[in-house]
Amino acid sequence: MKTVLMVAEKPSLAQSIAKILSRGNMSSHKGLNGACSVHEYTGTFAGQPVRFKMTSVCGHVMTLDFLGKYNKWDKVDPAELFSQAPTEKKEANPKLNMVKFLQVEGRGCDYIVLWLDCDKEGENICFEVLDAVLPVMNKAHSNEKTVFRARFSSITDTDICNAMARLGEPDHNEALSVDARQELDLRIGCAFTRFQTKYFQGKYGDLDSSLISFGPCQTPTLGFCVERHDKIQSFKPETYWVLQAKVNTDKDKSLLLDWDRVRVFDREIAQMFLNMTKLEKEAQVETTSKKEKAKQRPLALNTVEMLRVASSALGMGPQHAMQTAERLYTQGYISYPRTETTHYPENFDLKGSLRQQANHPYWADTVKRLLSEGINRPRKGHDAGDHPPITPMRSATEAELGGDAWRLYEYITRHFIATVSHDCKYLQSTISFRIGPELFTCSGKTVISPGFTEIMPWQSVPLEESLPTCQRGDTFAVGEVKMLEKQTSPPDYLTEAELITLMEKHGIGTDASIPVHINNICQRNYVTVESGRRLKPTNLGIVLVHGYYKIAATGKPLSRCGKCHRFMKYIQAKPSRLHCSHCDETYTLPQNGTIKLYKELRCPLDDFELVLWSSGSRGKSYPLCPYCYNHPPFRDMKKGMGCNECTHPTCQHSLSMLGIGQCVECESGVLVLDPTSGPKWKVACNKCNVVAHCFENAHRVRVSSDTCNTCEAALLDVDFNKAKSPLPGDETQHTGCVFCDPIFQELVELKHAASCHPMHRGGPGRRQGRGRGRGRRPPGKPNPKRPKDKMSALAAYFV
DNA sequence: GCAAGGTC
DSSP states (O other), X not given: OEEEEEEESSHHHHHHHHHHHTTTOOEEEEOTTSSOEEEEEEEEETTEEEEEEEEEOOSOSEEEEEOGGGGOTTTSOHHHHHHTOOEEEEESOGGGOHHHHHHHHHTTOSEEEEEOOSSHHHHHHHHHHHHHHGGGSOOOSTTOXXXXXXXXXXXXXXXXXXXHHSOBOXXXXXXXXXXXXXXXXXXXXXXXXXXXXXXXXXXXXXXXXXXXXXXTTHHHHHHHHHHHHHHHHTOOOOEEEEEEEEEEOSSSOEEEEEETTOOBSOHHHHHHHHHXXXXXXXXXXXXXXXXXXXXXXXXXXXXXXXXXXXXXXXXXXXXXXXXXXXXXXXXXXXXXXXXXXXXXXXXXXXXHHHHTTTTOTTTHHHHHHHHHHOOOOOOOOOOOSSOOOOOBOSOOOHHHHOHHHHHHHHHHHHHHHHHTSOOEEEEEEEEEEEETTEEEEEEEEEEEEOGGGGTSGGGOOOOOOOOOOOOTTOEEEEEEEEEEEEEOOOOOOEEHHHHHHHHHHHTOXXXXXXXXXXXXXXXXXXXXXXXXXXXXXXXXXXXXXXXXXXXXXXXXXXXXXXTTOOEEEEEOSSSOEEEETTTTEEEEOOSSXXXXXXXXXXXXXXXXXXXXXXXXXXXXXEEEOHHHHHSOSSTTOOTTOOGXXXXXXXXXXXXXXXXXXXXXXXXXXXXXXXXXXXXXXEEEESSSSEEEEEOTTEEEEEXXXXXXXTTOOEEEEEEEOGGGOOSSTTOOEEEEOTTTOHHHHTTEEEEEOTTSOGGGOOOTTOOOOOOOOSSSOXXXXXXXXXXXXXXXXXXXXXX
């Protein structure tokens, strides 16, 4: 009988998957490393009876590192780590003996099915497993396929069985992208950390950290904290004024009203409003409203939400909370605590989990009532396809767990019960009053049914004094109207919970690594944890981040130098220029516009990457070669010319290829197609500021090598999408002369570029110069001339 | 002494 080896990402998953596939009919034993188990059962595979062996790794098998000799801080230049120091793959955790374990289990197997997590890291681990196992597996007969990848999005019967029925192949490109990330993380992290550490050591006497680390996750994490610090520092408080009114509702009761204008920033204006209202004796009811509102029950719990609450409500740092959750998990009190999913799987036994809590001393009543009256359907959350949400797995008491473990368990359990409870319903009453010309409002909430807030009392709608019953037109005596002077206040330092939210939003780290990064910036003394678990950056943290901002501002890499093929820095400050630090050369650029990289296209003459100059959306733009712009390549070119004036005979960006015909206004210019302007296509003069807008929404416009029989201008070849074509009939394509073709007449409009100086404008119909056409065409191509009565013809076409 | 990712 043949054997199928199956490998999951971690032991717990191997067990769950094997249980599903074997329908609980399997035999299990521990592997040689003591961490992984092997679950065996028989079944059918590829139409034959087989023995299945389901096991797992423990995350990554391999890790990337530099060769040992590069670990000597004093002997190796950090720059070497960055660019050339060789790396090697090592076993990630030598104690686990993972490669040997996989080989022992894989020896003599005929097929392998990879059940690694369905994300990039999982795809990468697939190939780590294959590297270890393929050499010891039985060789395939002929071309039979032996390697399979199972793709699943949740650990449910249907999903796992479907995955088994539709096996695919591992994705090598995804795995390679992880290899690339690993190498970048390693090189950037190690090179910059060593460089920074050595650079700062001894330079600053008050430096209070022996290791100044840098990393693609920890540095942005610190960045968020310093960003908030900067906001606090640059905050300028403003004084504002508020009117506050009191009305008497009963003999000894009064009601505080909020001003509908909220606040004003001008004292005299506030005083004016006060004068208009303070002498009024009565407040008249304008409107009353009562609305039933609901406060939604929470979504099922995932890791980041647990960490947020642990920090903000329980005062437990993420690292500590995660360790505590980990322990609760291994002791069987809660489900797997690392998950992004907030949606219970379809077959999740909600009632079963609830029943376990039915005799708990703290919440038995709530649970029993839910069980007898029926639970509420949980809200639809997000299924990330990793693990079910975090839930209690069995009942536990405070005495049993104690301390933080109990507090975290209690929260997880209350949260779980809340997800199957009803929403909290309350009545929001609002009364709007008029005092003189000004409107004031008061509103109050009264709970209709507490729903989930009974089990999460900290979420309760606060008790408020009930509002008087009244209707439009009723009047109340005004107690007083007064003006309060207040000041806007700066934001406070970031709370850990806010930081977690920011990291999640910007994709910094993962559910499993977010606590590690936050811990890192604390340990490195970049931030300190203040009361309320707010993160206050230290001087060191602030100086580092401000330094990075400065480095980034002094010139960012834009395009590659044609000589050394390294990136040149773009210096935006005038005169804007490109600088190649390796060749120590500076290239000036056109001023007063924006410069972008032009699709990484290169000049055929010197291999410099082209950049695109643009004067804005209403102006013109053209590509240029930084080298040619400073060193004209042909005798008929001058310094400061872009590709739209370049006479290269065959380059696709040159005047020769994109020029159409002589400018309609100036003497020496040529109208050149701006190939980057679509879908609002433009043809612009390469000397003056004439711009023709044409063929809007065409998806392609090309300059043809054919010329107009009448005026010898180059023909344009224009393609429209079917839905947007303005061409007659159902045509989507047309070739013709912009000057002479009657169909194109309608589609061309002449303008002047927005940002050019008016002094440079030529008046239409002034002169008639020598025909020049499309610049210097390749030999053999006709040299188009300007039509004799061109200006009169254009008067009809343009404008 | 360093990174980030996975997990135990």
